[in-house]
Amino acid sequence: MSLIEIPTRKSSGKTSTLADTERRLYDRLLAEDSTVDRAALDFLRRQLSKAAALSDDLPASAEDLLQWSETRCASVAAEYADYLEQRQQGAPRRYFRNKSHALYFILHVAPTKEVDGAWLAGLLPQWQDPRFDDLLDTYLEELGEGVPRQNHVVIYRKLLAEHDCSDLSGLADEYFLQGAVQLALGRFGGQFLPEVIGFNLGYEQLPLHLLISAYELAELGIDPHYFRLHVTIDNASTGHARKAVQSMLELMPLGEERDEFYRRMAVGYRLNDIGKGTTAVITEFDLDHEVIAMLERKAVFGRHMHSDYCRIENRTINQWLATPGQMGEFLSALERKSWIKRGEAVEESRFWRLIDGSDAAMFGVFNGYEKQLLRDWITQDCPASRPRPYVRREAAVEENFDDDADLLNLEAALADKPAAEQMALLMPWLQPQRHWRPAGLFATRRFIQLRARLR
Template sequence: MQPENVRQASYRGVEDPQRLYLAMLQDGEHDAREWLSTQLRRTASMADDLPDDPAQLESWAANHAAQVATDHTRYLTRRHQGAPRHYFANRAHALWFLQQVAPTKVVDGAWLHGVLRHWRDFRFHGLIRTFLEELGDGDPRCNHVLIYQRLLSRLGCDQGLPLDPSRYLQGVVQLALGRHAEHFLPEVIGYNLGYEQPPLHLLITTHELAELGIDAHYFQLHVTIDNAACGHARRALQSLRLLMPGQCAKAFYDRVRQGYRLNDLGIDTPSMIVSFDLEDELLAALQRKRPYGQFMHSDRCRLQGRTINQWLADAEAMPGFLRALEAQQWVRRGEAPSHSRFWTLIDGPQAAMFGVFTAYEKQLLHDWIVGDTAAEDCRRVRPGQWERDLALEQDAPVAQGEVCVDRMIERMWGNRHATPNGLRATRDFIHATGLTRAGPN
């Protein structure tokens, strides 16, 4: 992948990726082939760090893994010496990040869906096994999409923020590659090659989420399963070697490199993280709430001469509203939130405004009140402890005929594989094709 500080930002002059993303999830037959061709044309002028000779890919991957390990060691050394977190200033920042990347995370692995139809060809087995492992082999405790969805739900972030359309770009790329794999096979292989090389930001994110008391199992899982020694990163190289044709190898590899560069479309993770502004996000949350609360308050309560209803009736008033809360001591910045009268109105089952704010919105307000002066909650949680409590339902496999296998594949499309029917279809597909995970007898 390109260095993170030179990756390409923003889509321009193309179909709204949010609209296309939702259409593809709702209708698996939605045609995104021309859209994907447009994105590939955008990559033609982009640089990448792949070697010109594919024979050098093994050493390239080894060097990448070594550099990430070195940089991560430096990061840990700085943290042990007292340096602050590199990414997340507070818990609200982390929750914001988890929602910003959700459109990509909840279609995890989708770029490989199209290779399932090649299950009889051993050359595709590495790619298929990678996809099946993204799906947890049909085990709800291990399905990556389901793990992420449940993470958001437990954190109170499952209602979804209004996101910039560009946040959907990588999700559409993955869905489009998965739907049109027959036409874009070299690009699928190249995208997979790039996506499965564990980046530095994944290691840092895993560390800092856990430090903030957020279950980082989803991210830790990708650190381990994508490893370059025997994991998805290694399998990506092997799949390229098996599927690269003897003739026209250069043209094939050129297309692989274009698919690899698709990973660099859109804003990169570190740049997105640094764009977070706590007060801006709090104001945006209040602005979303404002229309629902502007007629719900008694006129007895006033801030700086204005009733709460008057404050909420003014679309431009939210910055002034926060300042007024401070000025009249309803909020005591830099102290524990429990010292603020406004916080006691919204927190706790006996609070007058219980349930008005989501868990994420309350976290924004909490961290805005606390600021940089109060000690942070750095509780650690055991990764994945909740998954062990889930029961794996046992369903009888369906018939193994050709038509039934095709139906199984369709039930594994997009994020459908995270539903009970999709989980069952994944297990039935593995049973029907014999593509089980190798292990001790």
């Protein structure tokens, strides 16, 4: 097969079933479902078809890519300097109105962040080909080179856990689209090499929103490490942005296929614009809507859990929760009865005292993100309730996973095997669904060691 030939699907003669939703496909790809290939390939082709209809800002010639990347990076730096000047002059935050807004963003982009680098996973078998070095180095750096505190997925999962917002079950399908694209690219990297290179080229360019997000998250008391890490490693001088261009130039064919390769690369680049992007997620947030929607979801589980002792405006809590669509009016009733005192510290609201604290009657009913929504909605950003800026803490002592079952099994499988056989056994553990686990982190470190030795 030619380097740039897109494989065509042969008809099985059977009627195809309905396509997976983005969420289901995402989950199947992460679950190592052996039957997912057909659905994933169809999905990827559909997204590439959509991307082909989009425009882009790429130069006409591959030889101009390096200058394009450097110019783009300089432009972002200038825009960020202007942003900082505006903030110093008293301008408000551009992205996040309050902490719950920031947590909404962190939660809703999690399906993408939790597969960081996945589009490059399919290139691991090319570890002996020096033309792939920049791409593989990029992927291994996304994996933190096997060091837990540097593995991007580990970092992001810890961020979610720290703010008690790890539950992605309530997210709509659209938030899984971009992650599914990245997983599908990684699964078929060998067949869609130009598209993988193009996607990588786009993803690794430093965007303005990354710089602003990191700055404003820190202001709101949220650890910006994940975002700042990408600011440093995605630079156009020596980082992933430059490596993305170099790998493109290294892997382009020298003959008549060169133009077609570049065309397909550009389509892969445009895949970055498929699905809901960072700024779209940020701008869609509406605090009133999110509070009511959250309570509506809770009502389904709580409508039979309350006694009839307490009544709000002659209705029991169970009656308020019984019919969908009543949570907005329920909140208004709580305000009228002074159970909620908006514009004041949350401790002044009786409702808050029922949900916050280990002795609260409804302790554990609301997770950290849900409580932050309620806190910001109640206080209306009163000065006493504003979060303190993030202060970096000393690095925690890393856990010891020596007794992890997967790790022990992998070590046993590698024992006494020649180095080349070990590489084959290690590569499955460097895949998106595994690399952040103890065995995957170990496998990443061993892969790097053996790769250097065998080259």
